[in-house]
Structure formats: C-alpha cells, structure tokens
Amino acid sequence: MLAARDEAVEEKVQKLFPELNMITAGSINNHDGWVSGRAAADRAVLDTNSKITQGVP
Incomplete structure (x- = not known):
C-alpha cells in the first residue's frame, strides 16, 4: 500500500x-x-498565522 502511494506521489x-x-x-x-x-x-518560521495576528492591535 505504501509503495503504491509513494509511486502516486x-x-x-x-x-x-x-x-x-x-x-x-x-x-x-x-x-x-x-x-x-x-x-x-x-x-524559518512557516506558521504565519501567529505572526500576522500578533501585529494586529
């Protein structure tokens, strides 16, 4: 099953x-x-949701 999934990916x-x-x-x-x-x-910070909301008053 995993091999088939890997091939599909x-x-x-x-x-x-x-x-x-x-x-x-x-x-x-x-x-x-x-x-x-x-x-x-x-x-690198990939979770931008917390960065965006922290800057909002």
Missing part, C-alpha cells in the same frame, strides 16, 4: 513540476553555502 510531482531536478549531497560545490542555507531553513 512521485507521478503527481513529476506532472506538476516536470523540470524539477533532485540533487545528491555529492553535487554540492559550496559547502559553506549549503550549511548556511540549511541553518536558515531551520530558523
């Missing part, structure tokens, strides 16, 4: 994003940039 992703390319860690040519990007992603 992969097909949908390919259909929605036909030019999407996956890279492996071996293709990173700027380690410092990669580390900085990962750190920024870890700090």
Whole structure:
C-alpha cells in the first residue's frame, strides 16, 4: 500500500513540476553555502498565522 502511494506521489510531482531536478549531497560545490542555507531553513518560521495576528492591535 505504501509503495503504491509513494509511486502516486512521485507521478503527481513529476506532472506538476516536470523540470524539477533532485540533487545528491555529492553535487554540492559550496559547502559553506549549503550549511548556511540549511541553518536558515531551520530558523524559518512557516506558521504565519501567529505572526500576522500578533501585529494586529
């Protein structure tokens, strides 16, 4: 069941994003940039509802 679901997801992703390319860690040519990007992603706040309502008087 999970394999079928995984296949369905992969097909949908390919259909929605036909030019999407996956890279492996071996293709990173700027380690410092990669580390900085990962750190920024870890700090990112994706829950915008609390941010928006906090600024409203």
